[in-house]
Amino acid sequence: MSRDLFTPEPGGWSSGSQFERDLELTDADFSRIRQLIYQRAGIVLAEHKREMVYSRLAKRLRHHGLIRFADYLARLERQPEAREWEAFTNALTTNLTAFFREAHHFPLLEAHVRDRRGPVRVWSAAASTGEEPYSIAMSLTEALGSRASEAEVVATDIDTEALEKARAGVYSLEQIHKLDEARIKRFFQRGRGRHEGLARVRPELKAMIDFQALNLLAPSWPLKGPFDAIFCRNVMIYFDKQTQARILERFAPLLKPDGLLFAGHSENFSYTTDAFRLRGQTVYMRKPIS
Template sequence: MTQSVEGVASDAGQWSSGGQLERDLVLTDADFTKIRQLIYERAGIVLAEHKREMVYSRLAKRLRHHGMTRFGDYLARLERYPEAREWQAFTNALTTNLTAFFREAHHFPLLADHVRDRREPVRIWSAAASTGEEPYSIAMTLMETLGSRASNASVLGTDIDTDALERARAGIYPVEQVNKLDAERIRRFFQRGRGRHEGLARLRPEVSNLVEFHSLNLLAPQWPPVKGPFDAIFCRNIMIYFDKQTQARILERFAPLLKPDGLLFAGHSENFSYITDVFRLRGQTVYTLAKRG
């Protein structure tokens, strides 16, 4: 999720005539350390020291929502009620959703080649579905590649951010975002809004019906909505938020969920080769299961 400079400034406080930021909320060093600890325990996300301004900006809304002025009071409330819904709001606020249709475009022709000749139903998992652009791009690729056989295919989209998943389920996007696709894909896969929906585009039902969304924390001991085996797993641009120990644990859990010839797609800045020997590099940020024995 991107945010403008103006949005950050309005969340973080007011600028004084001397150019210094005047905060209306109190975030101490101890509070920031506690936030880093809690989001790591809750979601495996490693927040670097330089993320302090981002943390202030994103959580400030939650404090104001509850009429609080001190981060310490907010954190104490979270810890006092470990099952409270506010934990999800806390996690959503600190989750970054940066995505686009057919992002890292070289992966989709590889997926098409991988499934083209399959006769059994194709199943794909998007493990960081965010607001839906990735799983819907997968669904469009399956429709283009499989033709009528795509009606038996399925895409599972999961994410820890429940707000992002609500937007994903809606399948409605700004026209300027959709217009980055080629004209044929826009015509085939989208409906343009009119009247009060002017400026928006909605995915056609034949696309959205292929995708099922579920909330999932990759650190959870069980993954109820995830039932393999999958022809491919997309886990792109999320591992960078985890430490190597967490990355290795997740990769090892992926392995039994893939078909023997299944593909694992990683993000452009991610390299799994030095994390685990369960997978081997097949091509540019694409992995297959390593042969054992």
């Protein structure tokens, strides 16, 4: 059963009076953190990420009144079902995203689905704070017209905090300022009064998206195909080749026979799997099953 916090051990937590002290992160602690996040989420942390790890996890130690990473990790490992594992994973997950990021993908998606018969389904496999799935939903609306109400975007991410922001669908005007005015008017509601400076995704766009927490390393995924396209962009760079290949092999049967896989600008899957062939710039097509 999940816990909201670690279960206190005899003696309780530190009072927090030592928050100003430097926290102790040893080489062994850093090595253990790298091992745990790899086991949990497949993320490969390089040696030069030590300062990032310190700054992000230090907040969790201070939250619990701890001054040694060794104590934090020991309590994590003693309580494998604790909700703190979720906070640990969230802290070490990078969320860099934007609306219509890698813009060349979206006209390709629109052309791919425009003349489709039946419902269109797209999976955003690293949805982060929602900019990608909402961009997909906007593209589907523009491409499908009145049939867009039948389209579905499944948006998943391992970071539950990021998903909560995505579900809320509220962004600063700065975050949407690169969208053209027609899209802003069509797909967003500008805030007034205490919501000045914010914009909220319109309900009809949000209704197209099903947000779910999902770990790509999980032995089973709580979703079913087939999908017309899968977006898995700028997440594979955090996995080793073996993990990449395993995930790509699992993607293939979830796609329609001519389904597309959209990758990030720095990702190349050509030498990772035989399940896909390169179709265009960071766009792959599922190979026919022989």
